[in-house]
Amino acid sequence: MTRPLLAAASAIALLAVGACGNDQSAGNQTARAGIWAAGSSTVFPFATRVAENFARTSGGAAPRVESIGTGGGIKEFCKGVGPNTPDIANASRPMKASEFELCRTNGVTDIVEIKIGFDGIVIATARTGASFNFRLQDLYTGLAREVPGANGTFVANPATTWNQVNPALPNQRIQVYGPPPTSGTRDAFLELGMAPGAQLIPALKAIKDADGDRFETLAHTLREDNVWVDSGENDNAIVQTLSRTPGSLGVFGFSFLEQNLDTVKPETIDGVAPSAGTIADGSYPLARSLYIYVKKQHVGVTPGLEQFVLEFMSEAAAGRGGYLQDRGLVPLPADQLTAQRAVATALTPMTAPAK
Structure with a gap:
């Protein structure tokens, strides 16, 4: 990643201001000012590029994207439901069964797994x-x-x-x-x-x-x-x-x-x-395959989350010749991209990974 890109990514991270609430239940959480994604350093430049485009075209708050590693991102994602936890975990490997169970234990029950491409x-x-x-x-x-x-x-x-x-x-x-x-x-x-x-x-x-x-x-x-x-x-x-x-x-x-x-x-x-x-x-x-994990319980609560996910999987972003390919993402074949876009559109929850 070039230094200008790192600077732009840091600016995006600083622009997002989260509102903190004490009630972590899905029905009573307060909305954050912007979307929050955390995790893989490999997925970071792709999520950052989508965040830049989304902020420019949506008119909403700039998404916050953090590079803390796949394990770190999923750990934060699985801490619970509410504005103090990320909406999206970026991952350069599939979620482990133990991580899925941690999510369930903490009330994160509807997780949408979306394969975004290859690396x-x-x-x-x-x-x-x-x-x-x-x-x-x-x-x-x-x-x-x-x-x-x-x-x-x-x-x-x-x-x-x-x-x-x-x-x-x-x-x-x-x-x-x-x-x-x-x-x-x-x-x-x-x-x-x-x-x-x-x-x-x-x-x-x-x-x-x-x-x-x-x-x-x-x-x-x-x-x-x-x-x-x-x-x-x-x-x-x-x-x-x-x-x-x-x-x-x-x-x-x-x-x-x-x-x-x-x-x-x-x-x-x-x-x-x-x-x-x-x-x-x-x-x-x-x-290997790259993924984003979406907390469905935050859809409709975090402003723009569903639209951000659809932008991530759009032809303009994740398709062949899209702007994520320019950043180094290897696109999915057309049939796989269509299937993953359907998951993103329907927000179909994943099943438990094999142990």
Whole structure:
């Protein structure tokens, strides 16, 4: 994301003033001056762009958009119903069953899940850096906290350079800057990269078949020896770090790559480079879907909420050639966009996610 865009987004966030009320029930809550969306840093630039357009055309209060990570946004969303909680949670992964149950426990009973498009998780380096063609198993072998050792035991990951992981990779230290545990990008990286890579290693595949919980712990636990560095919710900061730290790699969303191709370049996974085409057709291994979650109990109470959601899913915004594609969103195929627009129009509540 460019600095002017960040400044515009900050201005939008400051323009929205929420009215605070003590009664959190759906029937008695007081309206806020504007819509409030919080969550994923990946969805942030898309939600911000919709908010800019909505504020310009609706004549109402500017929506407030916060980038606090998918987990953080859903946590705030699920705290209850009323003006002190967001109307929308932005997410770069599907809502978890545990989060859905938290919402229900706190009275958030009608949640509308809308898929807005696709994105990919990229592994990138500075444009002047060495090139990598990772295998999926290289991600696990290089970045997992524990790896198979002798006699069926697991040991602290001893690899210090990428060519120790795979001789075909550069002789370069392993140092990766990525998102923190609250980030949907991190969750998706674990689900799409680390876990599938672990399954390609016979010892891990055997554990998965025998003990799924232990496998998940091994596959989802990143190194804590300053090899993987949590770098906050701002993907653009990771991009900037790559230029300042020669030899390092970064993990962030495809939309941020497109905006920074003058300084960073993506690396391939199993020979496939991230692009709009490979993300849309699923051939890029780290492709993912992006979502917004709408609190239906706030529709008709928060002014303009229903119209904002319809603007988000409009052809002009989310369609092929729309203004969100210009920001880096990979649009849904026409039939999927039509189906998601129908959900947005009818505000059809989601069912509980599988555990």
